[in-house]
Amino acid sequence: MIKKRVYMLRGITSIFALFKSILSVAFALMLKKFLEYFETGSLEEMYGQVVWAVLFLLFYLTVEIAYNYFESNFIREKIAFLKINTMNSVLKKNLLFFNKHHSGEYLSMFTNDTKALEDDYYGNVFECISMGFNLFISIIVLIYLNSILGIVSVVCSFLSLVIPVITSNQLNIFRGKYSKKQDYLTRKTKSILDGFETIKMYDVENLALQEYAESVQDVEHNNQILKFAIKSSATVGRFMGYMVFFVIIFTGLFLSVQGKITFGVLMASIQLSNNLVTPIVMGVQMVAKIKSVKNIRNKFSGAEEEQIQNGKEKRVTFEHSVLLKNVSFSYDNESAVLQNITMEIEKGKKYAIVGVSGSGKSTLGKILMGIYDQYTGEILYDNDNICQFNTEAVAKLYSVINQDIFMLDDTIEKNVSFYKSISADRIEKALREVQLSQFIDMKSNIGENGVLLSGGEKQRLALARAFTSDCPIILMDEATSQLDNENMYKIENLVLDSEKTVISITHRLVKKVLQKYDKIYIMSNGQIVEQGSFDELIAEKGLLYSLYYIYGD
Known part of the structure; x- marks a missing residue:
């Protein structure tokens, strides 16, 4: 117009x-x-x-x-x-x-x-x-x-x-x-x-x-x-x-x-x-x-030049699983950040990706979301190669909760809906689920970048935003790294108790949290070196065992 x-x-x-x-x-x-x-x-x-x-x-x-x-x-x-x-x-x-x-x-x-x-x-x-x-x-x-x-x-x-x-x-x-x-x-x-x-x-x-x-x-x-x-x-x-x-x-x-x-x-x-x-x-x-x-x-x-993605109109779905087969990735042809990654994410299950800083965890998360496309190997959503889809459509499957959460200088309600048209009842329900409604008025302003909220309240607000979205996957990238163990445990429990598929990228090792994940992938130098439940990996006395007894709890 x-x-x-x-x-x-x-x-x-x-x-x-x-x-x-x-x-x-x-x-x-x-x-x-x-x-x-x-x-x-x-x-x-x-x-x-x-x-x-x-x-x-x-x-x-x-x-x-x-x-x-x-x-x-x-x-x-x-x-x-x-x-x-x-x-x-x-x-x-x-x-x-x-x-x-x-x-x-x-x-x-x-x-x-x-x-x-x-x-x-x-x-x-x-x-x-x-x-x-x-x-x-x-x-x-x-x-x-x-x-x-x-x-x-x-x-x-x-x-x-x-x-x-x-x-x-x-x-x-x-x-x-x-x-x-x-x-x-x-x-x-x-x-x-x-x-x-x-x-x-x-x-x-x-x-x-x-x-x-x-x-x-x-x-x-x-x-x-x-x-x-x-x-x-x-x-x-x-x-x-x-x-x-x-x-x-x-x-x-x-x-x-x-x-x-x-x-x-x-x-x-x-x-x-x-x-x-x-x-x-x-x-x-x-x-x-x-x-x-x-x-x-x-x-x-x-x-104003738009990126044209010809032949990528197929609708992406996540009804069963995401499968990575021998995926490798490097930035601008430098040394490999990811090497021969093979893993599966099944719908409804909870996964943790664990490793020290620089092991490639966050890069793997971006690969899953289709943000980086200069990789080798295959990424399959319900057995359909990700190359068939528009990358934006793949990213829309994910609600991402980062370490630094972007907040609007607006009300709690506006921050949960985040530009979308969502009913007040649905927002109120999400705030109750993350245990925020009893502490904060939905109409109250949170200040620039959430300055009036504590770290734990920001994480809960971001989680309420994820719960009100239609995205089937919650991806947490070091989301609780700045919280104390008590708040970290509360936030993790709220996420793990949801019905959504959860992928948590973390370097924090808390036993009672990690035991709730269906599978843990351990990364080192861009490779998955171990995978299994917490108890299985501790029993194997491999890398997770060493990391846990050095950095755990």
């Missing part, structure tokens, strides 16, 4: 830009006619022209106001469409692609870059269109009034318009550098604000401020270079515009003295020369600004 309005407003604004240009040229012709009546001494006809002049000016005022109205509406709708469409494209990308870019880059796009497009591109493009019409129509009329004046105006205008062509590439380079520096500053600012507590704890405020100040200075230095280049280009444009004005005036005066044109034609040519000077003086600067944001426009075009 927004896209249609954008197209409609663009067309209407372009039409009014053309009207503006026609009326501007018509004013010069009206001035010529008025002066010719003055020369002939026909006062009656001149009075009639005065009435027409007043009506003309009122009509011009109406057109100008309408143009400004539709232009401002177009810019508003276009920027809104750009932001919404870009966010839509970002949200459609898979996690692997999204994680290749720092979140600060996206923040900079939605703030700094959209502001640059609004001010330097969309704020100038219709003015350039209007000036282009003005320039073209004025030259045609000058040729009509006098061929010599027309030829002089064409030559001068052509020479003047060479300036933006010469300077545009350099301005584009300056704008690109400035945009990159803004991206970095946005990332730096976000990093400092996100790490505020840690910065205070380590007493490094001055060091953080020093890095921030250096980044700010770098940004402002590049901004100064860009502004100087734009203003220098505008200065040259003004110089060329004034040259055009004087050349046309002198040519007109010369022709008038020789009696080849009337006084009315002379004054009309002077007025029309303004229509040439303004596009040259202002147009050079505007075109330079428009061309300077080329890299930014390309950035948005790149963000």
